[in-house]
């Protein structure tokens with residue numbers, strides 16, 4: 539049976555211009571999973587203050603990261619789009635040679651791997667429709683968010699619900715909820731850190747910086763904070779780091795409310811001032827490098843640390859197209875397929 543695997547990530551503007559950034563932010567920030575302020579009030583703030591100003595400020599940052607990756611293969615276009623597409627191609631190559639995947643008794647098992655974005659293009663509904671036309675009978679969505687949050691993975695479940703609500707012949711579709719506990723994920727992160735240490739030396743501290751969410755979301759039941767803490771603890775254990783050598787922090791604060799703490803920028807300034815000389819920064823919540831890592835972490839926060847007196851600051855790239863990353867995704871997908879075929 540033809541089984542479609544759809545890797546999903548957040549999305550990105552179509553081009554690094556204020557107009558394209560505005561269109562992207564309008565869709566993204568209008569999602570009530572992302573901003574929970576009551577819709578009429580928020581739409582007023584969004585249209586009066588955010589959409590007229592933020593795109594002009596953010597577009598140059600996008601222009602900086604466009605067509606540019608870190609070491610490794612050259613990137614074209616938006617890095618998050620580039621890496622997500624490559625991840626899908628590499629996963630397809632790992633799954634394709636096996637025409638019978640994980641116990642498909644029909645022997646005709648065929649896995650099609652592609653990708654979609656929660657906001658912007660390619661969108662999920664069109665992608666599912668296209669794959670159905672191409673013969674897909676079963677769908678597994680893999681949100682590339684190792685830690686579940688209602689603001690990210692939850693928003694993908696909403697889109698699935700929308701597809702279901704508007705279909706007569708409802709697709710056979712399931713979603714991978716989270717995978718931070720998968721041993722292959724922690725192992726891939728640990729490998730990437732060890733390789734980085736091997737090449738550049740080990741800094742005094744390892745900062746694990748996760749994308750933040752409003753603190754109130756945790757109080758209301760979003761498990762993201764606990765997933766992040768679990769990830770950091772397991773990774774520190776895998777690396778054999780004692781507690782004073784690592785810290786968990788949260789970046790990308792947006793708006794006036796309190797977000798998860800400690801904040802990445804404030805912590806780096808504090809460390810720089812207090813005599814911490816060197817830092818390695820890893821962003822485990824990002825499975826692909828993007829604006830939030832290449833600009834906010836690799837550029838802005840480097841300046842925060844160095845200006846405060848720090849000396850060495852090194853960003854450890856996201857798992858991107860690493861072989862152990864794709865192998866881990868393959869393992870997750872094979873586990874899913876064999877469960878489904880068995881069921």
Ligand SMILES: C=CC1=C(C)c2cc3[nH]c(cc4nc(cc5[nH]c(cc1n2)c(C)c5CCC(=O)O)C(CCC(=O)O)=C4C)c(C)c3C=C
Pocket residue numbers: 548549550551567572573592596616618683687689690749750751752762790792823824827828829830
């Ligand atoms: C306004 C609230 C936001 C929440 C909540 C939020 C959660 C969240 N986001 C990611 C991953 C990514 N976010 C990215 C960009 C980005 N995020 C927000 C806002 C919230 N994110 C904005 C406004 C932007 C756009 C840039 C900007 O205007 O500052 C990206 C990068 C996209 C790219 O094009 O490169 C990613 C990836 C996670 C994992 C998360 C919650 C867990």
Ligand SMILES: [Fe+2]
Pocket residue numbers: 749790
């Ligand atoms: Fe974000």
Ligand SMILES: [Fe+2]
Pocket residue numbers: 790829830834
């Ligand atoms: Fe940011």
